[in-house]
Amino acid sequence: MPEQPGQPERHPLHLREGDPYGPHNLPYGVFSTADEPDRRRIGVRYGNHVLDVHTAATALGSAHSDLLAHPHLGALLAAGRPVWRAVRADIRTWLGYPAIEPFLHPLADVTLHLPFAVADYVDFYASEHHATNVGRIFRPDGEPLTPNWKHLPIGYHGRAGTIVVSGTPVVRPSGQRRAPGEEVPSFGPSQRLDIEAEVGFVVGTPSALGERVPQSAFRDHVFGVCLVNDWSARDIQAWEYVPLGPFLGKSFATSVSAWITPLEALEAAFVAPPARDRELLPYLDDSELPPAALDIRITVTLNGHTVSEPPFSSMYWTAAQQLAHLTVNGASLRTGDLFASGTVSGPRPHERGSLLELTWSGRDPLELPDGKRTFLEDGDEVTMTAWAPGPGGAVVALGEVTGRIAPAAGQAVLRGR
Amino acid sequence: MPEQPGQPERHPLHLREGDPYGPHNLPYGVFSTADEPDRRRIGVRYGNHVLDVHTAATALGSAHSDLLAHPHLGALLAAGRPVWRAVRADIRTWLGYPAIEPFLHPLADVTLHLPFAVADYVDFYASEHHATNVGRIFRPDGEPLTPNWKHLPIGYHGRAGTIVVSGTPVVRPSGQRRAPGEEVPSFGPSQRLDIEAEVGFVVGTPSALGERVPQSAFRDHVFGVCLVNDWSARDIQAWEYVPLGPFLGKSFATSVSAWITPLEALEAAFVAPPARDRELLPYLDDSELPPAALDIRITVTLNGHTVSEPPFSSMYWTAAQQLAHLTVNGASLRTGDLFASGTVSGPRPHERGSLLELTWSGRDPLELPDGKRTFLEDGDEVTMTAWAPGPGGAVVALGEVTGRIAPAAGQAVLRGR
Incomplete structure (x- = not known):
């Protein structure tokens, strides 16, 4: 084994004390x-x-x-x-x-x-704190949550073909966005490029068309977990998303960690989900099931500075509920399907998983050692790391997901010819 | 060649006069x-x-x-x-x-x-008549079209894994729906199961992440065309789709024809799109490009009775504009990507491509020889056929897409265990 420069010689089979990538992890x-x-x-x-x-x-x-x-x-x-x-x-x-x-x-x-071919990619919207923050920002005079929110885990399909592995540069997308007070949209690079800290679940075992996958079968179908940064161009998204949902504001890139942590490594991390405010339909009811939330603690850094610590255990909907919902209409699962939690935001301000929330749509810039930040600037690097409790007090690290913003592609006018 | 029963002997290399699957077609x-x-x-x-x-x-x-x-x-x-x-x-x-x-x-x-592995599936919403009808039905007091509608072809990602070949039975999906006047949703088989007559475009040549595909490169990337029936559960869709768009109301099945007609067979079918009401951004402007709409005439039958004849040439947005929009943010194309037009509805009542529109949300049932129909009943069979003008007055038939509704899967209560 070649020695790494600047590191003391160490036998690869001997881990340092408490290494979070020990034999209890093995992603x-x-x-x-x-x-x-x-x-x-x-x-x-x-x-x-x-x-x-x-x-x-x-x-x-x-x-x-x-x-x-x-x-x-x-x-x-x-x-x-x-x-x-x-x-x-x-x-x-x-x-x-x-x-x-x-x-x-x-x-x-x-x-x-990228460790697997992504079949279908579904993104949920399962944090009550995130959905409430977004509702307050975008609809200050209305109810922050839509009437369906506490009855089903809202989700939508994303673009599987633009999922990239951690470390891949993310080119700032261009598109249509309409400035406040303007009637017609203009075209150009997104000026509100954002992150979304999420946890992704990788499906292994497929299911047949027409077959529902109950919550109790979650562990039979889901192989493991990764971190996801669901990059979002808020200005493009805001102009396009009514009535059919997010499209180009999300489809330019979604980053996933290079390591898939098996669910078996996370046995000690299952905890009870938050109390539910509404009685759930039977296929979503988990009141008599083993705890299905996961105690995963995420840290988000921007250019090396910690900007958020979203707690995954605070999610209103669990991954098992999401899987049961995703298939309740008979939709089949394929090996390689990836479904992500939606932005993880906890109840406290420093637990918010997007810059939209952290800066309250740009109103309250982050004060970083290298300057103020509302949305992402070219050259910014965002890294998400996470850990969960492992067996006997051990720590299970999830693979990091990182990405740096590259400037928008050339602004040559494309006249469609 | 074995002779087919009940048919006169005919040499397979001799087609009948005007056969729409002659050497000018070859799907x-x-x-x-x-x-x-x-x-x-x-x-x-x-x-x-x-x-x-x-x-x-x-x-x-x-x-x-x-x-x-x-x-x-x-x-x-x-x-x-x-x-x-x-x-x-x-x-x-x-x-x-x-x-x-x-x-x-x-x-x-x-x-x-199914002739190819579907990579990503995108569904557009490109018929002005369809979008206007839907807007009038769902928002009778508001503007039927959202402010973005004439500035960009609205689209969203659908589920690629549940795309099935023509002839596959379609099981009535179950899910959450909220009855009018009710506060909480109930669970059960969709009671408003619908069709959407669409034309799909199959991508052959991929593109790189970060690279835009201008309208002029449409023919280099798109291999051919199929018919699509985008089955829709309107009650499930209505409850779930705000704010992130259609999900389980669509994801249970999407049927495509078994034959992919090469664009080369449709050379004679390109026509000018409808006049546009708004100046378009350069990447969508096609005023100086060759005509890119397609004169495809669709016929929709329900249990053998013609219920609609949607004219594809009436679509506001062309497939070339959809492709340019889909990639303008740098999203890459993969071989096998499928993008569909959205419901094709013409200006006249008998040209509407969904039962939602044909029956005006159930208010005006269709009078068929075998009874009245609002939405689909178990056992109903829907078939879409289409043709386009070919070279020298020939007719190019597109492969039919057909499907029969099977009853909902067993109603056993799934308590998540």
Whole structure:
């Protein structure tokens, strides 16, 4: 193993005390190395190393080696929960063998890729605090929540083809936006480019068309969790979204973390959801089910400065409820479906998961060491990290999602020819 | 060739006079035969036969044989316009050879499948007559069109995973709907199940993230056209769609025709779009471009009775404008992206493309020979056919899209466990 510059020599099989990427975590990703840049392989993160799991499985023997032989997680995701458990148990066993060392690559030496082909992408709107803030900002004289909000988890489909892995630059989108007081829209780069801190759920096991997936089957269908930054151009969104919802204000890019944390690593993080104000229809009622909220603590930084700490446990709707709602009309699930929570905002001001809320639509700029900020400027870098309680007091880190804003594409007039 | 029962013997290479599936049409699909039900093959429709194009290409020699060796159209779609032209020219040549006869299967003997993997599905809202009718029905005291409607083609993402091929039964969806005058929603089968007659456009050539596709590049990216029935549960949709747009009211099924008609077959069908009332931003301006509307005449039948004849040429926004809008924020295209026009409704009452409009939200039931109809009943079968002008007075038929309503899935109470 080459030593990393500036770091003390450390055996890759020995983690530092309390490493949040220990054997209790083991998230999956896809990586390549500098000497074989086109060879994408499934990797599992272990401390500051990445285990090449197919090579390890081939060398050490595994009944599931074939599932790990792909340049993406698809076959593993489709294999179902018993196999997910078996493969995870295999990997934990291997990490006890010194013979595994040749299959560990320093994290700093690899390139990480989008780990699975996204089938359908659904984005929910499940934080009461977020929805209330947005309602107050956009409709100051009306009820902040729409009448349906507490009866169903509101969601919509997003663009799967523009989901990008953490680290991909995000080009500022251009589009139509109408300035306050103007009657007609103008065209240009978004001037209200925003973030949305979210948690995403990756579907493994598909379901048949016409079949409902009850909340109790959540763990059979959902493989794991990632962080999501649902970049949003608020000015484009505001002009386009009535009556059919967000479209170009969201579809230019959605960033996801490179690591998918298996639900099995989050056993200790399940907690009770907030009390519900309304009686729910039976398919959404979870009052007699095991706790299904997740105690994931997110930190959002802008150019290295913490701007928000959204608590995922405060979400009104759980992921299990979202899955039950998504399929209650008979819509089928495919391997690789991704559904995200919607912006995570807690009850306190410093827990808000978007700049729209943090700056109250630009009225209250953030005071950062390098200047004031309302919405994102070119060159700004946003990073979201998160952790959850693990077994026996351990910490489970979720893979970070980061992205830097690149200037809008050339402003050449496109006359459609 | 086995003779079909009850039909006069006819050589498959001889079409009847004016056959709308002649050598000027040649739509692509995917089929299997009864003796090899798991072997999906690319087929081209010729009269009432299906040409097994890969077997033909192998036997007769083609530089593009590999593209046709798949169980779907993906590789052909991705190959780009010069190859689409070359393959089409090859097929037209082969149809002049008697040696091709063994590769023709009677249409009645084959099973047709979804011909391509749908990447992202976008649905537009591009008929002024439809949007005006819907606005009048839902907001009788307000302006029927939202302020943005004439400035941009409104669209949203739908569920790609529930797009099904013509002939697939459509199970009546269940979901939340709130009855008029009620405060809380109830759960049950949709009572306002509707159709939407649309035309879909299939993307072949992808585009890069951050790259705009101008209207002038429409023909380089879009391979062909299909018919779409965007089944809609109006009661579910009405309760859920504010503020983020349609979701479960649409996501249970969207039917597409089994045949994709290449744009090359529609050269004679391009006509001028309707006059625009507003000056458009440059990327949407098509005043100096060749005519980009399509003269496609749709017929909608319900249990065999014609209920509507929507004229596609009446759409306010063209598919080229929709593509330019969809990518103006830098969103990338993938091979297999499908974007649909939105409900096609013409200016006259019998040209409306949804039951919502045809019955004015149920107020004016349709009088059919087998009874009155407001929305769809179990067992109803809806079929959409269409044709367009072809070269020299020929007729180009588009593949039909048909579906029958199956009763809602069992009403067992799903208590989430």
